[in-house]
Ligand SMILES: Nc1ncnc2c1ncn2[C@@H]1O[C@H](COP(=O)(O)OP(=O)(O)OP(=O)(O)O)[C@@H](O)[C@H]1O
């Protein structure tokens with residue numbers, strides 16, 4: 001195969017990264033169709049008509065830095081910057097470029113490759129988040145393991161001491177309180193252990209609708225729930241889910257309690273279940289009319305010990321444990337929420353027809 005000028009030209013025209021050539025003043029001289037498309041322009045001609053590269057920098061400082069560096073160093077690799085698209089929107093890109101010099105070494109222009117950076121950034125962020133969750137899960141489980149034994153001792157000694165006291169004794173009441181609080185600690189610790197453990201608990205065919213109803217029965221008379229309107233839209237003839245019953249109960253309970261706590265006893269909780277045969281996918285929605293979740297917090301709510309609740313009210317474990325459970329069941333949890341709007345937790349599980 002012979003490499004002609006035409007081949008070089010085609011290479012430029014058809015490259016799947018943005019390629020450009022600009023003169024010393026930053027006037028665009030050439031850009032390929034892919035590059036024009038990346039910035040939202042219909043054709044290279046339309047982008048060239050913009051004239052100067054100047055207008056394409058979203059932040060003017062980027063341009064100053066870039067020029068300074070490229071003139072000093074001659075070559076810049078993977079320079080991260082934000083460009084402005086035709087519609088005015090931003091796009092993060094990474095630019096590798098070099099200065100073009102004439103015979104006397106004077107800079108007469110620039111040429112370079114611009115890569116779309118968004119996808120990579122998004123993946124990096126996701127990965128970081130998952131790694132962090134996994135590391136925290138491990139740490140939490142180790143911690144829980146350490147706490148579990150002394151906690152068992154506290155419970156046992158409280159029980160022994162209680163047995164020696166007559167009923168109604170003032171000390172007995174205090175001991176009972178110790179017992180109750182330690183039992184709550186143990187439940188938290190158990191959850192943490194489950195959360196960090198890699199293996200799966202015992203499985204059976206679980207009727208998820210029934211699980212939801214059972215858990216609702218458990219809490220409906222709780223003071224938190226009495227004023228809440230609950231709408232059940234449970235799908236008929238749903239398949240069962242192959243899973244651990246008490247784990248799934250725990251997830252349902254966490255979702256309901258979170259919703260009720262968020263609404264502070266005022267509003268509507270809608271629980272919906274359904275099944276998609278095509279995707280053999282089971283879905284559960286928990287939607288509440290509470291205050292919603294800020295964008296910042298959305299990234300953190302699955303972390304162990306992240307809570308916005310008052311000390312003593314929330315330990316910040318409900319969602320991280322639920323997340324671990326659903327993940328072990330091969331499912332996923334998604335959230336749709338914004339401050340001031342409804343919050344929906346969507347839990348999906350792989351299911352099979354009965
Ligand atoms: N339905 C919801 N609406 C608004 N915010 C929510 C909702 N569910 C969870 N959150 C937010 O996520 C945080 C973490 O929830 P998570 O269940 O993990 O912990 P918690 O409820 O604070 O404590 P715990 O469940 O351990 O008692 C909550 O503190 C709250 O800020």
Ligand SMILES: [Mg+2]
Nearest residue numbers: 254258318319
């Ligand atoms: Mg909770």
